Amino acid sequence: MTLARDHGRRLEMAFERFARMWGTQLTSRLRALCSATCDRVELMPYDEYVGTLPARTAVMLCTVEQTRQTALLQTPVETVMVWVDYLFGGTGLGDDREGRELTDIELTVVRELLQPALDDLRYAFTTVAPLSLSMRAVQYSPQFVQAVPASDAVLVARFTLHTAERVDTATLMVPAENLLAAMRLAETDETRSDDDRREAAHTRTQLEQAVTAVPVDLVVRFAPVTVRPPEVVGLAVGDVLPLQHPATRPLDVVVDGVVLARAAVGSQGSRLACRVVDVEEENA
Incomplete structure (x- = not known):
C-alpha cells in the first residue's frame, strides 16, 4: 500500500x-x-x-x-x-x-x-x-x-x-x-471548473425550492396535558377536561412536534384565526 x-x-x-x-x-x-x-x-x-x-x-x-x-x-x-x-x-x-x-x-x-x-x-x-x-x-x-x-x-x-x-x-x-x-x-471540490460550480449551485437552488414547496401541517394547540388510559376510555359527552394551560398564555404554534411560535386566538371574518405574538429564538 x-x-x-x-x-x-x-x-x-x-x-x-x-x-x-x-x-x-x-x-x-x-x-x-x-x-x-x-x-x-x-x-x-x-x-x-x-x-x-x-x-x-x-x-x-x-x-x-x-x-x-x-x-x-x-x-x-x-x-x-x-x-x-x-x-x-x-x-x-x-x-x-x-x-x-x-x-x-x-x-x-x-x-x-x-x-x-x-x-x-x-x-x-x-x-x-x-x-x-x-x-x-x-x-x-x-x-x-x-x-x-x-x-x-x-x-x-x-x-x-x-x-x-x-x-x-x-x-x-x-x-x-x-x-x-x-x-x-x-x-474534487477545489479542482472543479466554473461550469461545474455553477451547475452545483443551480442544483442546490432547485433542491431548496423543491423542499420549500413541500406542504406541512401547522397546528395551534394548548399545552399538552397528561392523563391515564382509564380517563381516555371513560370520556363521555359533557365531561370537562382541566387543562394546565394558563388563561393568559398564548397558544403554541407547532410543526412536526416542534413549537415554533406563540399565538393569540382571534377571528378573521367568520373563521377563527390566530395572531403570532412571539417566535421561538432557536427556531427563528
Missing part, C-alpha cells in the same frame, strides 16, 4: 504540526523539557501495523468523533509511568516493574494529560480533513486489540518522543478509508 504523493505530503505536514503541539502540551503539564517529532507517515494493513508493535506496550483506544471508529495512540508503558511520576510531583524516575499497569487514578491523570493533545489534532488537520479523537481506554497487549478488521488500511504516524533525557518511539494509528475519502472529496 502506498500513499499518493500529495496526500502523503499533506498528512506529514499535519502530523508535524500535531507533534509540535504535543511536545508543547507535555512540557507545560509535566514541567520538564519535552518534544515530539513526526518521523514518517505510512499506509499499511492493520495487522501489519500491530506486528510492528512490542508485545507489551500502552495502547490508548480513542474514538474518531467523525466516524465513531477506533484509533490507537501507542507509547511504551515505561514512558507513561515516567509521565505519571512527573504528574504526581516526582522526578521522572517512573516505574519499571514488569507487568505494571496503570491504576484507575493514574489512568485518569494520563487521560487528562493526553486529551488536550488529541484535541489539537482538530487544528492540525484543519487544512486536510476533519479529525477529532477522544481517549476512552488503555490496553497493554496490542495483538489482542482488534480496532479494525485485520486487512483494513490504516494510516500510521511514527513519532520520536523526548521526555527530559528519555527518548522513545510512539505511534498514532487512524483508519485510512474515511480520512482519505474526505481528502479526495476536498480535492
Whole structure:
C-alpha cells in the first residue's frame, strides 16, 4: 500500500504540526523539557501495523468523533509511568516493574494529560480533513486489540518522543478509508471548473425550492396535558377536561412536534384565526 504523493505530503505536514503541539502540551503539564517529532507517515494493513508493535506496550483506544471508529495512540508503558511520576510531583524516575499497569487514578491523570493533545489534532488537520479523537481506554497487549478488521488500511504516524533525557518511539494509528475519502472529496471540490460550480449551485437552488414547496401541517394547540388510559376510555359527552394551560398564555404554534411560535386566538371574518405574538429564538 502506498500513499499518493500529495496526500502523503499533506498528512506529514499535519502530523508535524500535531507533534509540535504535543511536545508543547507535555512540557507545560509535566514541567520538564519535552518534544515530539513526526518521523514518517505510512499506509499499511492493520495487522501489519500491530506486528510492528512490542508485545507489551500502552495502547490508548480513542474514538474518531467523525466516524465513531477506533484509533490507537501507542507509547511504551515505561514512558507513561515516567509521565505519571512527573504528574504526581516526582522526578521522572517512573516505574519499571514488569507487568505494571496503570491504576484507575493514574489512568485518569494520563487521560487528562493526553486529551488536550488529541484535541489539537482538530487544528492540525484543519487544512486536510476533519479529525477529532477522544481517549476512552488503555490496553497493554496490542495483538489482542482488534480496532479494525485485520486487512483494513490504516494510516500510521511514527513519532520520536523526548521526555527530559528519555527518548522513545510512539505511534498514532487512524483508519485510512474515511480520512482519505474526505481528502479526495476536498480535492474534487477545489479542482472543479466554473461550469461545474455553477451547475452545483443551480442544483442546490432547485433542491431548496423543491423542499420549500413541500406542504406541512401547522397546528395551534394548548399545552399538552397528561392523563391515564382509564380517563381516555371513560370520556363521555359533557365531561370537562382541566387543562394546565394558563388563561393568559398564548397558544403554541407547532410543526412536526416542534413549537415554533406563540399565538393569540382571534377571528378573521367568520373563521377563527390566530395572531403570532412571539417566535421561538432557536427556531427563528
